[in-house]
Amino acid sequence: MWDLHHLFKKHARDIRQALRRRGLPEETAADLTQDTFLRVLISPPETTKTTFNPVGYLFRTARNLCTDYQRREGLIRKVDLSPEDFSAIADPSPSPEKQVYDRQKLLLTHKALHELPERTRKAFEMHRMDEMTIAAIAAELDLSTGRTWSLIREAYEYIDSRLSGL
Template sequence: MTWDLHKLFQKHSREINRFLRRRGHTPETAADLTHDTFLRVLVSAPKESEGEDNPRAYLFKVSKNISLNYQRRERLVRFADLDGDDVGELVDPAPSAETVVYSRQCLDQVEVALAELPERTRKAFEMSRLGERTIADISKELNLSKTRTWGLIHEAYRHLLKRVDDF
């Protein structure tokens, strides 16, 4: 026996949702449980030997069981509603080990890419990005025009974009 779940969903999802809401679930929870119902049927549809030839009744039976399981779980485990400020306190601000390793690899790539640049280009870029200096200050120190100084910095950016994974 094969059921067309797409048609079943279109035909019965609203009434299953209403059924779950009448059982006391919030609209959001009812929507989640409705989807869980169809997912459960998708994963393990009844076997022919079980004699389920009424898909609507089977869907309601599954949704009732899912609802009961959800309500049992709610009684056993206490949940607390947190607002945005409280959630921020739970988050660990430290980066994960993978993030640290990846960032170090990117920094190594930046170091190699900067070493490949001509001296004047590298110096202009470092003065701009690391020294937080203006184009006018850099052009005076390097004895270049502002346009040429900007061109060197732009050239360094293009080189870094080619050579570094996430720049």
Template sequence: MARSLQRSGFNPDVAADLTQDAFVRVISKPPGQAAENHNPGAYLYRAARNLGINHKRREALIQTVPLDDEEAINVADPAPSPERIVYSRQCLVQTHQALSELPERTRQAFEMHRLGERTIAEVAEELGISTTRAWSLIRDAYRHLVLSVDVP
């Protein structure tokens, strides 16, 4: 199967992947009971051929740029830089400190709304206060956090 895909112009790795995908498809979705003259080899070949056609269509839509080893080294790493990690940790410490400075009820309302994903009405009901008061507590917490955490 992989050899026929290679003859169709696929490199050996892609041909091997498509062959594996074809086997998975054939095993997971065999032809129905109505197929009296079922030929498993032809069915597998057809599945591999269709996967190859779909692969070529996707390849035609995606623009790729070949990179040599030197260029590949200079590609940006998606992981955050050490400076960004330290900065994020500092912001987290500042946020934690700012939350601890809030009055208990304000902090509780903020945490229920922001971290607990509760609506303002749910926060108000659980704390036994009006929705207007719940919103003002949450708003005060936001204001305190914005003023306390140094974000550029």
């Protein structure tokens, strides 16, 4: 059984440096160093071999992970974009369909709020819009905190039920 904690403390820096010498950026080398120990933790080498070198095994695992990483990176086509070009790729504004859908949801929510009993609506608005705590709402409405939470939960459930058909 390997003492991975001891091996990590003693050899992680050397493995990371070896990966850096293979041309990897610092963050990638650090990630692959951790992946090396994780790989060994998940799938340790066979213990039936008469001679084995744990440090050599770790370095070979790190080298293999580095090779895999560099192969994957070689398959990816990279393009340098200016900030203006990058921002032009995706329009952050919602689509017209999304705008219509959101307006419909807002209208239904507004109607549902006005259908609620006054005290329930007020408790919900204080909680959701005024960001008041349950205790503060309970004190203002002269209710117990349990009853206040029940009112707010009822409002959420009612609004949700009205929106579920959309």
